[in-house]
Amino acid sequence: MTTDIEPGLYDIPAELYHLDPVPGGSLSASGAKLLADCPARYGYLLDHPQPYKPAFEFGTAAHTVVLGDGPELVVVDEKRWDTDEIKARVVAIREAGGVPLKPEAYQRICDMAEVIATHPEASEILTPGSGVAEQSAFWPDGEIWWRSRFDWLRPDLIGDYKTTRSVHPDYLSKAVHELGYHIQEHVYRRAAVELGLLPEGAAFKFIYQEKQPPYLVTVAELDPVARHVGGYLTQLAVGRYLYGRDTGHWPAYAETSTVLSLPPYIERQYV
Structure with missing residues (x-):
């Protein structure tokens, strides 16, 4: 495969990264998460890119303040955002690459950073x-x-900052599984090793923070089992990506009639 992109680390805007500047396309951790679950969803998004979602702005703004890098944050100090004038102002801010925020949201983010x-x-x-x-x-x-x-890359570790509803260990374990954070870690570790940025086995630290007061924080690492599963699912995603790319066919969960069972924990109550 030929490309104008050389292997390496680039300081480029998030918008360019998400547009995927690699000729012919590249695979990301987000794409691998979809492929590991259902290739049909990934294939659909290739032809139907998702529209901008303002719901992501709070997390983006929090990253900007906490990490000290990101788009311009613009406080729109108006009680109502549903007037034509304010709607137009908000659209203009977004089109210029900024993030519009209500004063209370901006204050909340500053409090989180503290x-x-x-x-x-x-x-x-x-x-x-x-x-x-x-x-x-x-x-x-x-x-x-x-x-x-990378959110935060040091010579000795990778740091990944995530805002979340809860930092309770049970909630975070479920989030790792459902949101594919173990896949993300595997892909990011591979990037750091392949590019000579970090040695094998360097630390990967997730920094989770709640979005409501008192903005609790938990720093966590994945255990060996979670990391193993992340690697397995990443390889599964690669196989599905190659198949879909070469054939144009992105299979759904099941493409023929199937037989459904009750969840094992329900069956155990009756069998």
């Missing part, structure tokens, strides 16, 4: 000058190209 700064482990990971934020990586792997975007 909590991060007082958390011993999270603040140490994100010490200004210890790493670089929002770096995009591109690298070849056999027949495909990969891309990933």
